Amino acid sequence: MSSPAQPSAASLVQDVDWLAIAPPTIAAVVGLVVLVADLFVGKDRKALLGWASVAGLAASTLMLLPLLDGDRSTFCLTGAPDTCSYTADRFTLVLQLLVLGGALLAALLSVTALKDDAKQLPEGEFWFLLLSSAAGAALLPASRDLATLIVALEVASLPAFALVGLRHGDRKSSEAALKFFLSSVTATAVSLMGISFVYASTGSLYLTQIAERIQNVDGQLHTLAQTGVVLTLVGFAFKTAAVPFHFWVPDTYVGAPLPVAAYLSVVGKAVGFSGLILITVIALPSYGDVWGPALAALAALTMTVGNVGALRQQATRAYSAVRLLAWSSVGQAGYLLVPIAAAAYSDDAERSIGSTLAYALMYGAVNLGAFAVAALVGRTRSLNRLSDYRGLYARNPVSALVLAFFLLCLAGLPPGIIGLFAKVTVFSAAVDAGLGWLAVVMAVNVVIALFYYLQWTALLFRAPEGEPVRHVVPVPVTAAISVTAVLAVVLSGAPQLVLRFADTGLF
DSSP states (O other): OHHHHHHHHHHTOOOOOTTTTHHHHHHHHHHHHHHHHTTTSOGGGTHHHHHHHHHHHHHHHHTTGGGGGSOEEEEEETTEEEEEEEEEOHHHHHHHHHHHHHHHHHHHHHHHHHHHTTTOSOHHHHHHHHHHHHHHHHHGGGBOBHHHHHHHHHHHHHHHHHHHTOSTTOHHHHHHHHHHHHHHHHHHHHHHHHHHHHHHHHSOOBHHHHHHHGGGOOGGGHHHHHHHHHHHHHHHHHHTTOTTSOTTHHHHHHHSOHHHHHHIIIIIHHHHHHHHHIIIIIIOGGGHHHHHHHHHHHHHHHHHHHHHHHHTOOTTSTTHHHHHHHHHHHHHHHHHHHHHHHHTTOSOHHHHHHHHHHHHHHHHHHHHHHHHHHHHHHTTOTTOOGGGGTTHHHHOHHHHHHHHHHHHHHHTOTTOHHHHHHHHHHHHHHHHTTOHHHHHHHHHHHHHHHHHHHHHHHHHTSOOSSSOOOOOOOHHHHHHHHHHHHHHHHHHHOTHHHHGGGTSOOO
16 A cells, blocks of 8 residues: 555655755845854954845845856646746846845945944844845745745745834834834735635636636636735735835834835835736736726826925925935836836736836836935934935035936936936836826826936035035945946946846746
8 A cells, every 4th residue: 555655755755946046045044144143242243243144145146147047946836847836037036136136235234324323223133134034025026826925025024024113212213113014914914815815716826827717717706806816916015115005104214224224115115016016917917907907096196196295305304315215215116017007908018027127126226325325424414304415515525426326317317327218118118008198197207206306416516504524434335335336327328238128028
């Protein structure tokens, strides 16, 4: 009786492609090592934990290079090698580059922030949480079943809640973390209900199987499937900070340590958008008539509310610079949603998704750079008001010029060529899909955004009030600003490096 069972048991054993899963795995392992090492490292040597974390994130990012030679999959169904839980294709690698690169730059900013924070932030816990969140965020774009997708989403999110509220004795930080946590948990619960409806309708959690089976759902389950589609999108819409799920963003960014706000603005969005793309384009392409109009409406609403919110920031209000970046990130999320909505109407969905990825890469480099300069100014001006940037050119010419360039990229004005081309690519995706009205809304919002970006840029070069005090720039902050500035300049000189994603297949 035992002999027939042996081949059956053996067939369930499969090799793990360790190279494919190396990027998120390295980040997770280094996080555990840092947490344990924190117990044995003395207070005067805690900085070593930070540099070990930076090295771990750099190693994770470098491990993307061996994966460029072709698609790799692992954790596949027995007897169905094309149905896998983890796939490292071009889509995955681009988003893992954005996630791990963004986490690396946030880590560089954090090295200085932890040193300046007078021990209010526990270093071992901080680095463990940052690395854990980065590991989850890197896992999510590779996920090809709903269970792995939700687990990755929560692994990326739960440490982020703690990072926001980690500063000891800071009421503002605690309130921001609580608002972030409660709203995120609610959105996740709604998504889980939606996933259960989709599973009940199709009998599968694998995205490719769902795409096949949901087209032939029994008539009695059709409404259940449609409801599941809508509810599933809610949680990912929350992660992208799409309106009306955006209300946590300004207070969370203000209450969090600035490097954590920078991390959330880029990596948090990458998590939401990658999940949204996988759910819509891979799992539910046949339900484009449901999610297409919904995402188009969300895109228009999100970019409008975000840009109007940024426009209303007063220069003398406390933390107005951070709030402007927060509202600006909401507006940018609206632009990122446009090509995803267009994918529902386009004959070439991959090209539309490529536009989102191209824009996300531009936004990631430039927005992290703007936060890096904000972190520099915040070292001497703790309230980080827009008025604190007046005369920055007189105090620190290089930082002022770099920030001006970042703002012009976000506005889409020369010499920030990459910002202009990225916006044109997104605009073209809407027009090609027949969403002319959405392209018009986007054009109006770009004009609104020009006003507050240029207003901030002009402040940098105005005469300073009082005697200018020069900023001392720590090495990690210098590195973060330099890397983002070089990326922005290179991409403006050779925008085809990212825009080609809009013209080639990703999956």
